Amino acid sequence: MRVLGIETSCDETGVAVYDTDKGLLGHRLHSQIDLHAAYGGVVPELASRDHVRRLPLLLRETLALTGLSMRDVDAIAYTAGPGLAGALLVGSSVAEALGVALGIPTLPVHHLEGHLLSPLLSADPPAFPFVALLVSGGHTQLMRVSGVGDYALLGETVDDAAGEAFDKTAKLIGLPYPGGPVLAKLALEGTPGRFKLPRPMLHSKDFDFSFSGLKTAVLTTATAPGFAPEDRADLAAEFQAAAVEVLVAKAMAALRHCGLRQLVVAGGVGANLALRAALDAAAAKRKARVFYPELELCTDNGAMIAFAGAMRLMAGEQVEASDGRFAVRPRWSLQEITPPQAAA
Amino acid sequence: MAAGLQPGSQPRLGGGEPSIRDTHLIEAERPAPRLDIRSEAGQVFLPARKIIVFEVHPRNDSGPSARLHLPDEDATLAAGARLATALPPRLTILLRGDLGAGKTTLTRGLLRGLGFTGRVKSPTYTLVEPYKDSRISVYHFDFYRFTHAEEFLEAGLDEYFEGDGVRLVEWPDRAHPYLPAADLEVLLHVAPSGGRELSLRALSPEGQTCLNDFIAHTATRPPASPPS
Numbered sequence: 001m002r003v004l005g006i007e008t009s010c011d012e013t014g015v016a017v018y019d020t021d022k023g024l025l026g027h028r029l030h031s032q033i034d035l036h037a038a039y040g041g042v043v044p045e046l047a048s049r050d051h052v053r054r055l056p057l058l059l060r061e062t063l064a065l066t067g068l069s070m071r072d073v074d075a076i077a078y079t080a081g082p083g084l085a086g087a088l089l090v091g092s093s094v095a096e097a098l099g100v101a102l103g104i105p106t107l108p109v110h111h112l113e114g115h116l117l118s119p120l121l122s123a124d125p126p127a128f129p130f131v132a133l134l135v136s137g138g139h140t141q142l143m144r145v146s147g148v149g150d151y152a153l154l155g156e157t158v159d160d161a162a163g164e165a166f167d168k169t170a171k172l173i174g175l176p177y178p179g180g181p182v183l184a185k186l187a188l189e190g191t192p193g194r195f196k197l198p199r200p201m202l203h204s205k206d207f208d209f210s211f212s213g214l215k216t217a218v219l220t221t222a223t224a225p226g227f228a229p230e231d232r233a234d235l236a237a238e239f240q241a242a243a244v245e246v247l248v249a250k251a252m253a254a255l256r257h258c259g260l261r262q263l264v265v266a267g268g269v270g271a272n273l274a275l276r277a278a279l280d281a282a283a284a285k286r287k288a289r290v291f292y293p294e295l296e297l298c299t300d301n302g303a304m305i306a307f308a309g310a311m312r313l314m315a316g317e318q319v320e321a322s323d324g325r326f327a328v329r330p331r332w333s334l335q336e337i338t339p340p341q342a343a344a
Numbered sequence: 345m346a347a348g349l350q351p352g353s354q355p356r357l358g359g360g361e362p363s364i365r366d367t368h369l370i371e372a373e374r375p376a377p378r379l380d381i382r383s384e385a386g387q388v389f390l391p392a393r394k395i396i397v398f399e400v401h402p403r404n405d406s407g408p409s410a411r412l413h414l415p416d417e418d419a420t421l422a423a424g425a426r427l428a429t430a431l432p433p434r435l436t437i438l439l440r441g442d443l444g445a446g447k448t449t450l451t452r453g454l455l456r457g458l459g460f461t462g463r464v465k466s467p468t469y470t471l472v473e474p475y476k477d478s479r480i481s482v483y484h485f486d487f488y489r490f491t492h493a494e495e496f497l498e499a500g501l502d503e504y505f506e507g508d509g510v511r512l513v514e515w516p517d518r519a520h521p522y523l524p525a526a527d528l529e530v531l532l533h534v535a536p537s538g539g540r541e542l543s544l545r546a547l548s549p550e551g552q553t554c555l556n557d558f559i560a561h562t563a564t565r566p567p568a569s570p571p572s
Contacts, residue, residue, distance in 0.1 A: 010469075050498065084471060086500035138469030159448065160466045168443050168468075212448065212466070213417075219444035223534065331474070 001313060004062075004073045004098075005306025006055070008091030009083025009111045010138070013054040014302030015062040017073070018310045024121060026065040027303040030054045051090035059094075062302075070102060075319065077309020080108030081329030088328035099322025106322040107309040112334050114304035115266040116145055118293040121307055126262045126291040133251045135275075136267030136299075137163035137180075140247075141334075142207045142254045145264070148311045149339035154254050155207025162243055163269045165211035169218045169239050173232045183236045184272055190237030195221050197242045199249075207250050207257075214242055240274050248278045252286060261288040271298050315340035400559055409546065410559055415539040420446045420532075423542055423562075424453020427530075430557035431458075433480055434508045435550060436524065438516045441532035446540050447514045450532065451484050454512070458482065467514070471499060481509040490518040497522055527551030 002025070007014035016027030030050075063069060078095035081088055092108070099106035116132050119125060129146040131154070140157040160168070166180030175182045197217045200210040218239055221227065227235075251263055263283060269275060270292055283290045297303055313319065317340035400408045414420045427450075439447040452464035460475055460482075467473040467486040475482040483504050487496065496502065496519035505511060505524040516523055528551035531543040546552035 082470075084499055086498075156463075157465065158463050161469060164466060164468050172443055216444045216446075219442075219534070 001074045001310070002068070002072055003107075003306045003310040003313065004076045004095075005109075005302040005304070005309060006076065006078040006091045006095050007111070007114070007300055007302045007305045008051040008055065008087050009079045009081070010087060010300060012300040013051050013058055013091075014300060014305070015055070015058040016302035016306040017062060017066050017068060018303065018306035020310050020314055024303050024307070025068070026062055027301060027306075028058045028062045028065065029299075029301055030058060051087055055090060055094050058302075070098070073102065073104065075105045075107060075309060075313060076322075077107040077109045077305050077312075079111045079114065079305050080326070081111065081332035083111060083328075083330060085328055085330040088330060092326050092328050096322050096324050096326045100324045103321050105319035106326070107312060107317070107319060108326065108329075109305050109308045109312075110332060110334060110337050111300075111305075112139065112141075113149070113151070113337060114308045115139075116143065116151065116264070116334075117148070117308050117311060118266055118297045118301075118304040119264045119291045120311075121297060121303065122291070122294055124291075126264055126289075129258070129260060130262035130264050130291070131251065131254045131258055131260050132264045132266060133247065133254075133270075133279075134267045135162050135247060135265065135269040137161055137167065137269075139267060140209050140211070142250060143334070144254075144258050144260075147339060148308075148315050149337050151334050151337060153333075153335055154257070155209065155250065157209040157211060158201075159210050159212035160215060162209070162211055162247060163267070165215050165243060166240075166269065166272075168215050169236075172215065172218050173222050173235055174229070175232070175236075180269075180272075184240060184274065186233050187236040187240040187274065190233030190235070192234075192237040192241035194234040195231075195238045197221070197238050199242050199246050202246050202249055207254050209246060209250065211243065214239065240272075244272075244275050244278045247275060248282050251279060252282050252288075255283075255286060255288055261286070262291065263288060264291045266293055266298070268298050271295060312340045317341055408555070408559060410544045410555065410562075412542040412544075412562075413535060413539060414446070414542055417446070417449055420449045420540060420542075421453035421456065424450040424455075425457030426562050427554075427558055428454045428457025429561050430554045431480055431510050432550060432554060434510070435528065435554060436505065436511045436513065436526040437528045437530055437551075438526045438547075439512055439514045439530050439532070440516070442534075445532040445534060447532060448484075448486075450530070450542075451512050455482060472501060472504060483509055483511045484514075485511065486514040487518040488515045490515070493519050493522055495519075528554055 001020045003018050005016045005018060013030035014027065017025040019025050076095045076099050078091045079088065080092055095106050112134060115134055129144065132143045132145050134141045134143065138161050140162045142154040144152040144154055163180060166183055170179035170183040175186065197214060200213045201208055218235065221235055255261065255263055265279065279290045400410050412423060414423055441447050448466050455464050455475055458480060465473060467484050468488050471486060473484045502522065513523065527548040529545045529547055532540050535541040544555055546555045
């Protein structure tokens with residue numbers, strides 16, 4: 001069974017085909033920006049209605065790449081939310097129109113379900129159940145993933161996302177676009193601890209995060225008299241150390257809480273090498289393992305949507321040929337997602 | 345013309361009886377300090393837990409603008425809650441200030457003032473966070489990520505500016521000239537002495553009414569608790 005996946009929830013336009021026997025056949029992204037540059041989640045082009053212009057071309061490219069025609073597709077999965085309403089409408093309407101034209105089923109997919117399941121696309125995938133740390137420019141969440149569609153939110157950011165904090169901190173200390181990755185690079189040259197930044201909510205005894213106060217602390221430090229440009233590396237190093245320490249501590253606490261030994265990291269900040277090194281070291285001490293998606297699947301993409309749709313179909317989700325009716329869900333809690341509903 | 349006045353005898357600006365909804369935010373932890381009246385219309389205080397110096401400047405055209413000192417995050421939240429008590433069902437507020445100035449914190453205070461108890465997250469990534477649980481629909485925008493103003497139209501955000509609702513807009517200049525006319529301008533910046541300075545300026549008659557109400561509420565002490 002071949003599933004076409006379409007992702008248009010925010011900035012990226014993504015298309016992919018996943019084959020339940022052969023795996024991912026191919027995927028295309030509109031903005032093939034440098035993958036390291038992508039991890040902040042904040043990209044320069046933001047034009048929902050550009051999805052209209054990009055999508056037909058990407059569909060043709062993906063089919064050419066995989067040597068398929070539209071007739072070879074058995075089902076279409078698309079991101080129905082959460083995201084920008086206008087952006088979601090583009091992917092949803094294209095998917096449903098194709099579904100009607102081809103007489104094949106369509107599956108609305110939750111964007112974050114795509115991210116959560118994306119590490120299962122790697123050559124050495126984790127097995128259910130696992131704890132997922134979803135960390136990007138727009139999200140910072142810890143979840144227990146018991147199976148497809150069986151997600152329990154353990155905690156999340158109460159203000160800024162981690163990737164957003166990286167990008168805004170970079171801006172505050174005068175680093176150029178793309179911010180977060182530049183900051184991570186500069187941090188390698190600095191020494192954490194020379195400046196002291198808080199570890200927000202480190203001891204809050206829950207799985208929530210807060211990064212807004214960290215940003216404000218950076219502002220206070222960087223605008224203090226005597227702060228020189230050559231101090232930036234040390235401040236960047238301290239910021240990264242603070243953010244990483246909180247993310248690692250909460251992720252480990254979540255593993256302990258759930259009694260699990262598998263941690264899946266998804267989202268753009270998962271590409272941060274300092275975070276990876278710290279997570280790997282902390283997990284090793286607990287005899288736990290950390291799983292990351294392929295680097296190119298860290299950002300928003302169509303492959304994870306095609307895969308999530310395919311997983312649901314393989315689990316027996318009841319689907320019918322599209323009748324063209326659909327609704328997008330700009331605000332859609334992952335908590336509302338249910339396991340695949342098999343035919344009665 | 346400095347005159348040491350007890351806060352309780354501050355001139356009430358804007359007229360009308362104050363309606364104080366969020367009494368949990370206005371219990372003074374310590375006696376309010378004596379304040380000097382410096383500006384023409386008077387310098388008054390915000391009866392938050394932390395005392396805030398507050399100046400009101402008469403303007404030639406329609407009414408006063410206001411300037412407050414917010415010593416800490418709690419004060420920013422309290423100022424937002426104060427603004428909530430003055431909101432009509434339809435208003436567009438520009439939130440200006442650099443990164444880390446407290447724009448989202450002020451918005452969180454406003455939503456708390458409206459009774460919203462859930463999370464108030466940064467809208468930087470999502471561009472808009474809607475809040476419909478309170479008595480007034482609030483839309484919190486952030487155009488920080490725009491690189492050209494056309495993105496406002498391309499993202500279909502102009503539709504949010506039709507009809508009722510309170511719209512708070514961070515980084516409004518990045519949607520210029522497509523952003524519809526606003527009613528109130530709020531400016532936050534880091535004060536040299538620490539904390540934040542908050543300035544409010546009306547941009548329309550509706551904004552002026554809101555600002556007058558805000559000043560009236562802010563300039564008034566909470567009613568004394570009845571003896572038990």
